[in-house]
Amino acid sequence: MNTSQTKTPTLAVWKFTSCDGCQLTLLDCEDELLSLAGRLRIVHFTEATSTVEPGPYDVSLVEGSITTPEEQRRITEIRAQSRILVTIGACATHGGIQALRNFADVTEFTSVVYASPQYISTLATSTPISAHVPVDFELRGCPIDRRQLLDTLCAFLAGRKPDLPNTSVCTECKRRGTTCVTVAHGIPCLGPVTQAGCGALCPAYHRGCYGCFGPMATPNIRALLPILSVNGMSTDDIDRVFHTVAAAAPAFADRNPDESSQ
Structure with missing residues (x-):
């Protein structure tokens, strides 16, 4: 790895229980993403590339909610490897549509949906990332707004906080x-x-x-x-x-x- 690479901030994008729509919002940035790629080195983003490099990571974007014991373990590992962790989308920030399970019996759901529910390992609830690890910033929506996403990444590169709204x-x-x-x-x-x-x-x-x-x-x-x-x-x-x-x-x-x- 050359010296210029080591000085380039690294970006990782992670998926938990979700539909991938927020990751696609990042890909839909197209021209802007190409410009950012010159200043951020994408080292983990399986939606876009087979490149996978170990941490630590400067910025991690996390999509999806926590719905399985394995996801509980994995998000803890990602948090430990990430200097800044940003949750993206309603699933990651509020549990998503799958959080409807929180108001019912997940065992009943699995018995109806799966032919062999005894092989399903799942939690009784769908919870946001912030319920499990500290989160630095949240990008809300279903899917997220591309302007907020770009501003957040640019803010990181400029050394400032992202301009996220708090009104209605x-x-x-x-x-x-x-x-x-x-x-x-x-x-x-x-x-x-x-x-x-x-x-x-x-x-x-x-x-x-x-x-x-x-x-x-x-x-x-x-x-x-x-x-x-x-x-x-x-x-x-x-x-x-x-x-x-x-x-x-x-x-x-x-x-x-x-x-x-x-």
Whole structure:
């Protein structure tokens, strides 16, 4: 290994229980990724290359939730080898859609899905990476926003913190001049309690936000529940929309369902 290689920061990308969509977002950066490749040496990214080098790693991007005992062991090893660890996507930050198992009996699920469930080694819950190891930064969404991803990698190279939002999706609607879908059209929307970062994509296409970026820092869910109800959502509908992509987020998961009917 030559001297120039040893001085080039290393990047590793890891997959746990997930659909690979957030890793594909990195690949979709195309031209920008080629530019970054000149400043970051990708040493582990099985979605893109067969190159696998041992750690330690300067930056690790981690996709997916922890759902098996083997994953619990592996994420601890990755954390120990990573100077900076960034979780990418709703699975890694909030448990993902697979966290629906947290509200049911996983043994019953495996007995129905698998012909030989006795060979399945799984945990009763799907949990975010932060439930197991310290996380330096989170990139939320399903999938993540490519602009946030690029800014985070550029921030690392520039020696600064990434510019990650902590407000709600409503602020992004205002910035892009999108009329509120709830006020104007009576469309139920989780924008007021969901963290910004997507650019208000769904409201821009006349759809209500469904919370894939997870709850903002201080979500006032109690105030939103009667608005959802007035705009046509039943108690079951409200429960369902909060228990989707960010199902394991405490603010969404621990919400009192009885409040939805008030």
